[in-house]
Amino acid sequence: MYLKNAWYVAGWENHLDGGLLARTICEEPIVFFRGEDGKIGALEDRCCHRSAPLSVGRLKGNEVECGYHGLRFDRTGQCTAIPTQELVPPSACVRSYPVILKNRWIWVWMGDAAKADESQIPDYFFLENNAWANIDGYFYVECNYQSYIDIQLDQTHSPYVHPDTLGNAAKLRVKPSVKREPRALKCERLFPNDDPPPLWAKAANIKGKGDSWNRWIYTPPATIMFDVGAAQANTGAFEGNLEHGITVHNAHGITPETGTTTHHFWSNARDFGLDDPETEEQLSVIRRVFREDVTICEAVQRRVSQFPDAHQIDVAMDYPTLQARNMLARLIKEERE
Amino acid sequence: MYLKNAWYVAGWENHLDGGLLARTICEEPIVFFRGEDGKIGALEDRCCHRSAPLSVGRLKGNEVECGYHGLRFDRTGQCTAIPTQELVPPSACVRSYPVILKNRWIWVWMGDAAKADESQIPDYFFLENNAWANIDGYFYVECNYQSYIDIQLDQTHSPYVHPDTLGNAAKLRVKPSVKREPRALKCERLFPNDDPPPLWAKAANIKGKGDSWNRWIYTPPATIMFDVGAAQANTGAFEGNLEHGITVHNAHGITPETGTTTHHFWSNARDFGLDDPETEEQLSVIRRVFREDVTICEAVQRRVSQFPDAHQIDVAMDYPTLQARNMLARLIKEERE
């Protein structure tokens, strides 16, 4: 049960550097490649002849050559050559997927190609912008993608999953405000006139009290922008004035491989201390923090796989994640109808 | 198909030393723990909220805190705290299991808690007694628990599975005598006025002929006491007078994890040569002997898993093990009715 008419993050741009890239998305094996002309392509990773994965073949110009009998396919999926015969029947073809490179991420459209709408790709400009410094990562996670989206949208797990780093239970007292848009869910927690986190205070040169915040925007099916920042108190940061503040944007591409495995492409982007090794090192803890998310989510998946029908209770802190699940469920339902 | 209203061995007492102990018994994942008050607890190892295994959480006083969102559970399985909310609904709870520490073994009751009857736990006093020295072990075995009980009750396999150690085919000529009790099966082979095994002869200072024996008591579903001993001939050892004899008691806790995997907790206890390194070394061969049981039983399981419906013939030497299987089958049938 996946939303098909939607963009999913398929990889980092540099994952194409090694040639043919095999990646399964929504249970469909796909081969991604960049042709000699610099354009990228995405084809069904199964030759229509004898089912060899095209990804074990070769890139030939702007086409992919099957590594078994040498059939060639262009970016549309049409076979262009079959060794030992002149004619290529039109039935010799594989599925092609709309694919776009944007902000260093490869985005693939898993549904009806005619409906592929580039404007639906969220604008994660900070992934590729000189004013921002990035710490990038990719994890292969053995859990369901919705369960993994849950943990990224949910801050209430921090004191328990990240006790040594993010575990500030006090902040949880502030209720999140959640706002629904047609194809996005927004959530924020504001901490006005509060003690700002030390790293932020130092970087933003905040004297005394600060205004700080956590905000996320979930774009279904499976991407999240998470914004954490602080500014000198009462300088209008909550209203968008960041002259006296700084921020970190985390981007998450959370892409289902199968019902129980997930690709996680992430970046931690900052608009301060770009070339400062100390800042880099302090923010690098994010890799360990995200790894802790992986550990607990994989443990959860083991139990869910064992007891798929077991009852789960919901609690007050689930409000934002339930909203996100509902939004995605509604979109999937609409797509099926 | 397990007997539920029954005690199973869940572990050695010192398995709790590391904190939360995760162990699956009769296909039910359980977390075992010892609270600050010294009392032990056993809870369903799946949080009622988002299915996280409680065993990846933390012990807090006498309670277990979930490692995902911090829900806390007391020893009865009732949730006592949910972060970010005041009220804890009564539906927030996990199953708790009656659990008892006796003779260094953790015993857990898998059925209706109201029927848990401590008196049904067999008295393996020799596991924790100054007059006895123990060699302890735990094996994880990839076979069905009944098939593993079979091999422990059956001595006829010794010449073939343990040819270098216990392989005395001559002893098999003595037919076992089997006696059925309501919740136990007893079996013995007596060898009066015979050459006693050298280790026994030396330890018991037997001159010339001895009376020796093998005896076991099977307590369904899954524990066995195995008694091997020898005494000066005609000194009344068969009638219980051990003044001129010595004995080794093996205890087996054989606990189903799943239908094809089994926990084996065992101890080899002797009432002689307690501090004698030579005796210790000679008896230590038992670890290798039990490992040989594991090897053959795992090989059998592979075939049984491949051909679950294949016909098996029974032979004369199966009498004791078939009695044990029948007793357990009858108890399971009664429980279901």
Place this chain on the structure above:
Amino acid sequence: MYLKNAWYVAGWENHLDGGLLARTICEEPIVFFRGEDGKIGALEDRCCHRSAPLSVGRLKGNEVECGYHGLRFDRTGQCTAIPTQELVPPSACVRSYPVILKNRWIWVWMGDAAKADESQIPDYFFLENNAWANIDGYFYVECNYQSYIDIQLDQTHSPYVHPDTLGNAAKLRVKPSVKREPRALKCERLFPNDDPPPLWAKAANIKGKGDSWNRWIYTPPATIMFDVGAAQANTGAFEGNLEHGITVHNAHGITPETGTTTHHFWSNARDFGLDDPETEEQLSVIRRVFREDVTICEAVQRRVSQFPDAHQIDVAMDYPTLQARNMLARLIKEERE
């Protein structure tokens, strides 16, 4: 779906040197052995008593003793002894398989023993002949055996799977001629008056042009003889006169273990340069070539297992392999009717 009334290669003769040989063929576990009398036997690898694999037992004279309780079985599968009892019931038996040693290969008949016909075993004399030198091998391959037969019968894959060694796309221009016999399929490609491959030219002392060829004979269900050779042009080599030529015979025993795993027994035999290390080294590349076959076939199997019902198109170059598949399918169909 296997042809049952047929011979399959079960192993190299020297696989019996280690004692009992466990090997699964057509999903049936079999234990192979050579008795003290030098004759070989093949029994169902599951004791009729408690399902222990007989292959974890012991060879006793010309019989196999079960490693669990010591039941013994002769070469016909009849139990000859059961410890602790006098009588052996006739029902105590396991299945036995007709088995023959021929040309260093163990051949086993998987169907009705009464129909076992030794004359159906193809004559691969070159596996055991002083006029031939052999490079032998055994691979365990994780793909379906028919898919693996395909690649051995199909030379059109060479430029793509073996680009560094056999990849001569030019030769593919010559269409193969295929000839069907009742229980064999023959295929040849002839290259008259052509530049012979250098190794062949040198070994056969060919001056100028040569006549060279590729030929195979497929004997269903699962063996292939592949003949590659060259001779001085116009010396009658195509008609069988090899006085001025040389040849390499590859033998393939391709035996299904399960529907997705295959045993590959192979040999590369030459009638020239028998003791010449340089020839040996040059031909040893065959091991790497066959390994490349394994790699692509296992990749294909992964996709076929994922999408068992996916449509495949056929192309012109499939003609020989489709003929072979049709022949085997017809034989299986006939056997079932």
